[in-house]
Amino acid sequence: MLEKRKIVLVGAGFVGMSFAYSLLNQGGINELVLIDEQKDKAEGEAMDLSHGISCAPSRINIKSGDYQECKDASIVVITAGLAQKPGQTRIDLAKTNAEIMKEITKKVVSAGFKGIFIIATNPVDIMTYVVAKVSGFPKNKIIGSGTVLDTARLRYILGEYLSVNSKNVHAYIMGEHGDSSFVPWTHCYIGCKKIVEVLEDRHQDLTVLDDIYRDVQQSAYEIINKKKATYYGIGLALTNIVKAIIGDENQILPVSTQLDGEYNHKGLYIGVPAVINSNGVREILKLRLTQKEQEQFDFSWNTLDNVIKETIDPLL
Ligand code: NAD
Numbered sequence: 628m629l630e631k632r633k634i635v636l637v638g639a640g641f642v643g644m645s646f647a648y649s650l651l652n653q654g655g656i657n658e659l660v661l662i663d664e665q666k667d668k669a670e671g672e673a674m675d676l677s678h679g680i681s682c683a684p685s686r687i688n689i690k691s692g693d694y695q696e697c698k699d700a701s702i703v704v705i706t707a708g709l710a711q712k713p714g715q716t717r718i719d720l721a722k723t724n725a726e727i728m729k730e731i732t733k734k735v736v737s738a739g740f741k742g743i744f745i746i747a748t749n750p751v752d753i754m755t756y757v758v759a760k761v762s763g764f765p766k767n768k769i770i771g772s773g774t775v776l777d778t779a780r781l782r783y784i785l786g787e788y789l790s791v792n793s794k795n796v797h798a799y800i801m802g803e804h805g806d807s808s809f810v811p812w813t814h815c816y817i818g819c820k821k822i823v824e825v826l827e828d829r830h831q832d833l834t835v836l837d838d839i840y841r842d843v844q845q846s847a848y849e850i851i852n853k854k855k856a857t858y859y860g861i862g863l864a865l866t867n868i869v870k871a872i873i874g875d876e877n878q879i880l881p882v883s884t885q886l887d888g889e890y891n892h893k894g895l896y897i898g899v900p901a902v903i904n905s906n907g908v909r910e911i912l913k914l915r916l917t918q919k920e921q922e923q924f925d926f927s928w929n930t931l932d933n934v935i936k937e938t939i940d941p942l943l
Pocket residue numbers: 637638639640641642643662663664665668706707708709710711720724727730731746747748749750751772773776804856857858861
């Protein structure tokens with residue numbers, strides 16, 4: 628199935644096109660099809676991107692199309708829907724975007740799609756749940772972008788703070804891609820040294836970790852206030868997930884995946900570190916959380932659970 632390396636992108640907006648542009652630059656796929664309810668926009672974006680192919684690392688066939696293109700696709704990436712406006716939380720988008728996810732998922736499945744879904748539309752954990760319910764696909768084939776972007780932001784900000792390459796920051800944000808996320812700091816390493824020990828050796832107060840998390844959590848709001856939307860970071864994060872699947876990489880990424888008893892919870896989709904390969908989610912990493920971290924996880928889970936019970940389940 629993966630031989631074809633065909634990706635269908637539904638939603639040719641800021642996020643979708645940042646992903647497409649990053650994918651074109653990184654190479655590794657054969658075909659990219661853009662679908663959007665604004666057909667002209669999808670067509671124009673496909674033309675614009677195609678004109679850069681001769682400068683890209685490898686040849687990719689790029690075009691706009693309809694849902695029939697999903698039949699033989701390896702991966703369908705969904706970035707369609709409303710984005711946050713200044714002052715809105717991601718949860719505020721739940722009902723409208725759930726209706727959009729329902730419509731898109733039905734069309735993708737009716738076309739005969741057998742591959743892996745990746746969802747980025749917000750609130751992403753809830754939208755991933757909607758796609759899972761409507762498609763009936765096995766849980767390994769349903770992947771939300773989860774806290775991959777939040778984690779990348781954390782690694783960047785921590786790396787800058789400590790003057791260490793962000794690739795050497797081994798830390799994850801877990802839980803909802805939203806205000807209730809948290810960092811299990813006891814599992815955070817700089818290189819192979821615990822962050823707590825790094826800070827102690829520098830005689831630095833550990834409360835700086837709270838400030839760093841707050842900066843990460845607020846960064847989406849700050850960007851939206853300044854430039855109305857965030858898209859380059861998530862574009863790269865989506866490319867990372869796609870490449871982990873296409874390349875059968877067994878890469879550990881904090882995606883939104885369905886829990887089945889891990890972290891004492893079951894049923895919903897939420898950001899946890901998981902091994903990603905050509906089958907999608909191979910397995911979830913079960914960290915031994917401290918009591919405080921488990922309470923933070925429970926709070927995040929309950930936040931999603933409440934919205935799903937009150938707003939989403941009645942729509943499905
Ligand atoms: P955008 O408005 O630029 O693009 C959305 C696109 O979806 C538009 O082109 C629109 O025509 C299309 N669309 C809407 N309904 C559709 C339908 N039924 N079928 C097909 N296409 C449809 O918005 P954006 O900035 O690209 O954001 C897209 C989504 O990504 C938002 O929900 C946003 O909150 C989310 N997002 C997620 C993350 C993350 O980390 N997961 C980060 C940033 C943004």
